[in-house]
Amino acid sequence: MVSITAKAKQRVVDTGESLVSTLFEYAKKVPFVRDRIAAEYEKMMKDIAGQVRPYAADYPTYTELPEQGRDREAILEEMRNFHGLEADRWKDGYVSGAVYHGDREHTSFLDQAYAIHSQTNPLHSDLWxxxxxxxxxxxxxxxxxxxxxxxxxxxxxxxxxxxxxxxxxxxxxxxxxxxxxxxxxxxxxxxxxxxxxxxxxxxxxxxxxxxxxxxxxxxxxxxxxxxxxxxxxxxxxxxxxxxxxxxxxxxxxxxxxxxxxxxxxxxxxxxxxxxxxxxxxxxxxxxxxxxxxxxxxxxxxxxxxxxxxxxxxxxxxxxxxxxxxxxxxxxxxxxxxxxxxxxxxxxxxxxxxxxxxxxxxxxxxQAMGREGYLDATKRIVETGQKIRRGIDAILGLKVLGDPLWVVSFASGEEGLNIYEVLDAMGKKHWNLNGLHRPPCVHLAVTLRHTKEGVAERFLDDLREAVEHTRANPGEGSGMAPIYGLAGTIPARGAVSDLLEMYLDAVYDL
Ligand SMILES: Cc1ncc(COP(=O)(O)O)c(C=O)c1O
Missing domain, CATH: 3.40.640.10 (Type I PLP-dependent aspartate aminotransferase-like (Major domain))
Structure with missing residues (x-):
C-alpha cells in the first residue's frame, strides 16, 4: 500500500484556497478516507511506473556496480541506442521548447568545446x-x-x-x-x-x-x-x-x-x-x-x-x-x-x-554572434506568427493574448476540452505543454519548428486533433484527467501527492 505523507505547507498567501487544502490534509488522516485515496494512488502509480522505465524489459537494470568494469565501447553502444530511440521526436520538431537549436553541426561543435574542458572546475580559478x-x-x-x-x-x-x-x-x-x-x-x-x-x-x-x-x-x-x-x-x-x-x-x-x-x-x-x-x-x-x-x-x-x-x-x-x-x-x-x-x-x-x-x-x-542570433530569431518569430495565425483559423480554438513565438491556445467552444486536444496531439507524437488557470496548451517555437513543413504539419495535426476531440468527447486519457483534477480545489492536495510519488518513481528501480 502506498503511504501518504503530509508535507509541511509552503507559506503561500493565496486567497480562499488554503482552507479547503487544509481540510483535505485532515481528511487524509482519517483511516477510511486515507485507505481509499491510497488505493486510487496505487492504481495510478502502476501506470506511471511503466512510463518511467520503458527500457526495463530490453536492457539490464543495474542496482549494483558491475563486478568488473564493462567494455567502454559496449557502454557507448548502449547509450547510442537510447539516444537513437529518443532523438527523433525533438529532431523532427514534435516537441515544444526543450531542444532549442539541435542542428547536428552546432551540437557536435558544442560537444567538442565541452570535451576540451571536461575536466575543468571554475571553483579552482587558479587552475583554469x-x-x-x-x-x-x-x-x-x-x-x-x-x-x-x-x-x-x-x-x-x-x-x-x-x-x-x-x-x-x-x-x-x-x-x-x-x-x-x-x-x-x-x-x-x-x-x-x-x-x-x-x-x-x-x-x-x-x-x-x-x-x-x-x-x-x-x-x-x-x-x-x-x-x-x-x-x-x-x-x-x-x-x-x-x-x-x-x-x-x-x-x-x-x-x-x-x-x-x-x-x-x-x-x-x-x-x-x-x-x-x-x-x-x-x-x-x-x-x-x-x-x-x-x-x-x-x-x-x-x-x-x-x-x-x-x-x-x-x-x-x-x-x-x-x-x-x-x-x-x-x-x-x-x-x-x-x-x-x-x-x-x-x-x-x-x-x-x-x-x-x-x-x-x-x-x-561566439559561433552565433549578433548576426546568428538575429537570423535565428527571424526564423523563430516568423514561424511563431505563422503558427499563431494558423491556430486562430482553426474553429474551436483561440490564441491567448498577442504572443510572438510562445503561442498558447485555449478552447473557444463549449464542450471542447483542450486537454483532450492535448492528448490527441500526443497520439500524433506531439509533446506540447499543458497549462492551467485558464486551461490551455502552448507550443514554444524553436529552431526545430522552422524547418520546412514542420509548422504546416503542426497545424494540420492540430486541426485533426480538434475535429477528433469534438467527435469523441470524454475520450481523453493521459494528462486530461490530471489537469481536470488539479483544477478542482479539494483535489489539489491529491495531485501534489501524486507528483511526489512520481518523483519517487523516477528513482525507484
Ligand atoms: C520564463 C522562465 N523562467 C524560468 C524558467 C526555468 O528555467 P530552467 O528550466 O532552466 O530552470 C523557464 C523554463 O522554461 C522559463 O520559461
Missing amino acids: PSVTKYEAEIVAMTADMLGAKKAGSGPENEVCGAVSSGGTESILLAMKTYRDWAKAEKGITSPNMVIPNTAHAAFYKAAEFFDIQLRKVTVGADCRADVKGMKRAMDRNTICLVGSAPAFPHGLVDPIEELAELAQKRKVGMHTDACLGGFVLPWARELGYPVPPFDFAVPGVTSMSADTHKYGYAAKGTSVVLYRSKALRRHQWYTVTDWPGGIYFSPTFAGSRPGGLSAACWASM
Whole structure:
C-alpha cells in the first residue's frame, strides 16, 4: 500500500484556497478516507511506473556496480541506442521548447568545446583561468545584449552577474540575494515577494526554500501582470517585485516599465525574468517586432535572468543572473573563513561546477554572434506568427493574448476540452505543454519548428486533433484527467501527492 505523507505547507498567501487544502490534509488522516485515496494512488502509480522505465524489459537494470568494469565501447553502444530511440521526436520538431537549436553541426561543435574542458572546475580559478575568462565574458556579452550600456552611469548602474546552472538557479540566486539585501539594508526579517501568478514555478520554489512569503497576484484578463493588484499586495516587508519577459505559460511580456516604476518608488528590487526571452527579444526588437521595454534600459529593473541553455543555443546546464550593481550582487556571494577545510568562497549554490558547460556556452555565443542570433530569431518569430495565425483559423480554438513565438491556445467552444486536444496531439507524437488557470496548451517555437513543413504539419495535426476531440468527447486519457483534477480545489492536495510519488518513481528501480 502506498503511504501518504503530509508535507509541511509552503507559506503561500493565496486567497480562499488554503482552507479547503487544509481540510483535505485532515481528511487524509482519517483511516477510511486515507485507505481509499491510497488505493486510487496505487492504481495510478502502476501506470506511471511503466512510463518511467520503458527500457526495463530490453536492457539490464543495474542496482549494483558491475563486478568488473564493462567494455567502454559496449557502454557507448548502449547509450547510442537510447539516444537513437529518443532523438527523433525533438529532431523532427514534435516537441515544444526543450531542444532549442539541435542542428547536428552546432551540437557536435558544442560537444567538442565541452570535451576540451571536461575536466575543468571554475571553483579552482587558479587552475583554469580559461574557464573564468569564459564565464566573465558570457556575463558581459549577455549584459550588453540586455541594456547594460543604457543602464546609466556610476557604480549603482554597473550591470554585472554570474553564470548559473539554469533558469531556476538564476531565479533562486536572485531571490536569495534580495532576501539578504533586504535584511542587511532594511532590517526586514519577515520578507515577502510579490509576483504575477504566471511567473515561473522557480519563484514559488525560491519562496519555499528561502522562507520568503509568496504573494502571487492573478494576472489580468490579458494574461499579463496586474500592476494595481501587485501594488495592493505590497507592504513594508516587500523585498521585490517580479515580471517576466515573456512568462512561460502564455509567452507574453509583463508591463515591466510600470512594475519597475512601482518598485523604484517603493525602493524594492525588481526582477525581470528573461529566461525564455533574453536571447530572443533584443533581436526581435531589432527586426521591428513590437517589444516593450524590459531590460536594464528601464530604470528600476535591478536584476534579470536569461538562459543561455535555451535560445542562447548552449548545451543544457547554463544560465546568467544579472544585477544592476556590484553592491547588490555582493549579497549573492558566499564566503566562509573558519572552516577547517580552508578559506572557502563560491559565487552560486554549487561548489564544484562543470567548466566544460561554461566553455560550450561561450563557444555557442561566439559561433552565433549578433548576426546568428538575429537570423535565428527571424526564423523563430516568423514561424511563431505563422503558427499563431494558423491556430486562430482553426474553429474551436483561440490564441491567448498577442504572443510572438510562445503561442498558447485555449478552447473557444463549449464542450471542447483542450486537454483532450492535448492528448490527441500526443497520439500524433506531439509533446506540447499543458497549462492551467485558464486551461490551455502552448507550443514554444524553436529552431526545430522552422524547418520546412514542420509548422504546416503542426497545424494540420492540430486541426485533426480538434475535429477528433469534438467527435469523441470524454475520450481523453493521459494528462486530461490530471489537469481536470488539479483544477478542482479539494483535489489539489491529491495531485501534489501524486507528483511526489512520481518523483519517487523516477528513482525507484
Ligand atoms: C520564463 C522562465 N523562467 C524560468 C524558467 C526555468 O528555467 P530552467 O528550466 O532552466 O530552470 C523557464 C523554463 O522554461 C522559463 O520559461
